[in-house]
Amino acid sequence: MSGQDIFFYVFSALAVAxxxxxxxxxxxxxxxxSLVMVFFCVAANFVLLQAQFIATIQVLVYAGxxxxxxxxxxxxxxxxxxxxxxxKRRPFQAIAAVLCVALFALFAxxxxxxxxxxxxxxxxxxxxxxxxxxxxxxxxxxFSDYILPFELTSLLLLVGIAGSVAIAKRKLEGARAxxxxxxxx
Amino acid sequence: MSELIKPQNLVLSTEQLAMLMPYLIxxxxxxxxxxxGVIRGSSDPEANRRxxxxxxxxxxxxxxxxxxxxxxxxxxxxGAVLFNGMLAADYYTGLMNAVFLxxxxxxxxxxxxxxxxxxxxxxxxxxxxxxxxxxxMLMASALDxxxxxxxxxxxxxxxxxxxxxxxxxxxxxxxxxxxxxxxxAVSAIFLYxxxxxxxxxxxMNIAQLATSLKSDxxxxxxxxxxxxxxxVGFLFKIASVPFHxxxxxVYEGAPTSVTNFMTTxxxxxxxxxxxxxxxxxNSGGQGGGGTEGGLDASLHDVLWVVAxxxxxxGNVIALxxxxxxxxxxxxxxxxxxxxxxxxxSGGKSEYGYSSVIxxxxxxxxxxxxxxxxxxxxxxxxDRRCDVEDYAGLGYRxxxxxxxxxxxxxxxxxxxxxxxxxxxxxxxxxxxxAGEIWLAVLGVLCSAIGAYYYLRVIVFMYMRxxxxxxxxxxxPAAALVVLVATAxxxxxxxxxxxxxxxxKKAAMNI
Numbered sequence: 111m112s113g114q115d116i117f118f119y120v121f122s123a124l125a126v127a128x129x130x131x132x133x134x135x136x137x138x139x140x141x142x143x144s145l146v147m148v149f150f151c152v153a154a155n156f157v158l159l160q161a162q163f164i165a166t167i168q169v170l171v172y173a174g175x176x177x178x179x180x181x182x183x184x185x186x187x188x189x190x191x192x193x194x195x196x197x198k199r200r201p202f203q204a205i206a207a208v209l210c211v212a213l214f215a216l217f218a219x220x221x222x223x224x225x226x227x228x229x230x231x232x233x234x235x236x237x238x239x240x241x242x243x244x245x246x247x248x249x250x251x252x253f254s255d256y257i258l259p260f261e262l263t264s265l266l267l268l269v270g271i272a273g274s275v276a277i278a279k280r281k282l283e284g285a286r287a288x289x290x291x292x293x294x295x
Numbered sequence: 296m297s298e299l300i301k302p303q304n305l306v307l308s309t310e311q312l313a314m315l316m317p318y319l320i321x322x323x324x325x326x327x328x329x330x331x332g333v334i335r336g337s338s339d340p341e342a343n344r345r346x347x348x349x350x351x352x353x354x355x356x357x358x359x360x361x362x363x364x365x366x367x368x369x370x371x372x373x374g375a376v377l378f379n380g381m382l383a384a385d386y387y388t389g390l391m392n393a394v395f396l397x398x399x400x401x402x403x404x405x406x407x408x409x410x411x412x413x414x415x416x417x418x419x420x421x422x423x424x425x426x427x428x429x430x431x432m433l434m435a436s437a438l439d440x441x442x443x444x445x446x447x448x449x450x451x452x453x454x455x456x457x458x459x460x461x462x463x464x465x466x467x468x469x470x471x472x473x474x475x476x477x478x479x480a481v482s483a484i485f486l487y488x489x490x491x492x493x494x495x496x497x498x499m500n501i502a503q504l505a506t507s508l509k510s511d512x513x514x515x516x517x518x519x520x521x522x523x524x525x526x527v528g529f530l531f532k533i534a535s536v537p538f539h540x541x542x543x544x545v546y547e548g549a550p551t552s553v554t555n556f557m558t559t560x561x562x563x564x565x566x567x568x569x570x571x572x573x574x575x576x577n578s579g580g581q582g583g584g585g586t587e588g589g590l591d592a593s594l595h596d597v598l599w600v601v602a603x604x605x606x607x608x609g610n611v612i613a614l615x616x617x618x619x620x621x622x623x624x625x626x627x628x629x630x631x632x633x634x635x636x637x638x639x640s641g642g643k644s645e646y647g648y649s650s651v652i653x654x655x656x657x658x659x660x661x662x663x664x665x666x667x668x669x670x671x672x673x674x675x676x677d678r679r680c681d682v683e684d685y686a687g688l689g690y691r692x693x694x695x696x697x698x699x700x701x702x703x704x705x706x707x708x709x710x711x712x713x714x715x716x717x718x719x720x721x722x723x724x725x726x727x728a729g730e731i732w733l734a735v736l737g738v739l740c741s742a743i744g745a746y747y748y749l750r751v752i753v754f755m756y757m758r759x760x761x762x763x764x765x766x767x768x769x770p771a772a773a774l775v776v777l778v779a780t781a782x783x784x785x786x787x788x789x790x791x792x793x794x795x796x797x798k799k800a801a802m803n804i
Binding site for chain 2: 216217219220221223224225226227228229230241247250251253254255256257258259262263265266268269270272273274275276277
């Protein structure tokens with residue numbers, strides 16, 4: 111086992127452990143902070159794959175900007191521990207757990223017995239380095255081969271913004287007659 | 296410039312631009328509609344609001360009309376593949392785009408009076424509908440799974456918001472949250488499947504995936520797992536059993552006009568994309584004929600069971616529903632089952648996958664009309680949507696009841712309606728393909744379905760009215776009902792034109 115392998119297993123185990131904390135933690139702030147740790151561990155794995163640019167972006171955008179927003183929202187909504195409590199365990203949760211384990215076994219088996227094939231365009235680390243490094247190759251691909259999904263993503267973000275404004279704007283004009291009482295009927 | 300940037304990916308020729316125009320028109324229209332939401336002018340907020348909504352709906356209708364006209368203009372031109380093999384502009388795309396644009400336009404028309412009545416009329420509604428329509432168009436034309444995913448998200452994101460548009464209503468909120476959370480989870484599953492496919496084959500392009508699938512007869516578990524996860528994503532979007540749980544709640548809780556949009560546009564788009572991926576993986580993107588050893592063979596048994604259970608459960612649960620929106624939701628699940636039958640048998644029958652396309656169009660036409668009527672007759676807050684509330688409707692609103700009866704007959708599959716033509720083609724394809732049992736059981740399920748469709752008609756014509764339904768005449772909604780009725784009957788009596796178009800489209804994928 112080389113050093114790289116050891117690092118991979120350490121960071122992956124940490125990522126899994128922190129992911130479990132995100133889901134199982136009762137306090138939303140702890141969950142959010144665990145998620146930050148997950149992002150850091152994933153970023154470390156990106157570094158091991160020689161994708162330094164993605165790792166940096168992962169830390170800057172996800173662990174940095176987005177998670178700060180998450181924590182702001184949690185604090186503004188004043189979500190306390192109780193609101194995250196799902197109540198007592200129900201029998202179907204046991205069934206779900208069994209199914210999840212079975213599914214995990216299937217995934218593990220498929221990944222173990224499956225074969226991967228290299229990227230069609232053949233982007234080996236050496237080739238990427240010869241073409242000017244990660245950042246350059248990524249940006250050039252984004253604006254040539256993958257221009258369509260890239261541009262569509264910007265439209266998708268616009269839809270997200272318009273939609274969240276439509277649903278969250280405190281007072282929409284024309285909503286004058288809206289009151290909880292009437293709506294519940 | 297480095298060797299990575301291929302000039303042919305950065306330049307669009309005039310022909311390619313023409314092929315892209317419908318998409319560009321809809322994108323531009325959606326943004327313009329967004330701008331219509333900020334019109335001011337007078338000091339009276341109420342007048343401003345009216346002005347905004349009117350501007351938004353007019354821009355929306357104009358966009359859809361322009362898109363349709365342009366689609367007609369490039370109709371039948373030789374297809375092209377754009378953006379490094381990521382987007383197809385062919386006959387199939389043209390036909391499906393026309394369906395999505397027409398459905399979106401008609402939904403917008405029928406929404407106007409409904410949203411006024413519900414007092415949830417905001418200009419953003421039309422913009423989100425147009426963005427969603429753009430997502431649908433891209434879904435049907437995507438040749439690359441990454442484009443498909445982004446398009447799927449674009450379609451869904453707008454609709455998540457539209458489902459929750461009645462912000463003061465708990466049911467609408469619940470529906471929106473349910474749809475959003477389940478939809479996001481399924482998006483993640485779909486994306487995971489795409490990632491596994493990429494890992495197994497090194498490509499996300501459907502044609503290249505098909506080659507990998509063919510060249511690997513021993514079966515790579517990673518590839519299979521990816522394909523299963525992607526299929527799960529599609530099965531969720533078309534609401535087939537066992538991924539149907541979200542649908543009745545969402546359909547019931549959403550404002551009726553949004554339900555209309557979901558049941559027509561979204562479902563058609565999900566099926567259109569599913570069909571393209573399915574055929575693409577079967578045959579490597581050439582022709583509509585099935586081949587041995589493709590995805591068809593491995594997925595056949597799974598889809599067989601899913602189709603049967605979907606038809607059965609959808610129809611049986613619909614029997615017990617009192618609320619007409621909920622009933623139509625379960626019937627929509629059953630219709631997904633029929634379409635899946637067409638998908639299973641398409642590869643081995645004379646009409647190929649055209650039965651799927653025909654049924655999709657039939658389904659869109661009749662549901663558009665039925666939901667427009669339900670939206671029109673409901674009272675504020677979507678009350679009076681029970682089947683009992685339709686008692687005696689035949690005496691008070693003879694024309695509306697006639698139209699409703701036509702749609703119900705069509706959904707039940709009674710000639711001479713388009714629903715019959717669709718069902719006939721589906722089940723005769725199934726028989727041709729040797730799926731005798733599936734066809735027999737499907738027809739039986741469809742007979743169960745006839746009961747609850749006809750019950751609506753019985754209530755309308757053979758019961759004494761319990762309460763008066765007061766619905767003001769709305770010209771736009773009436774136009775929608777008229778178009779849908781005409782379509783249901785026209786395509787029902789003379790389906791050959793539609794079958795021809797569907798067949799050409801299916802061969803073109």
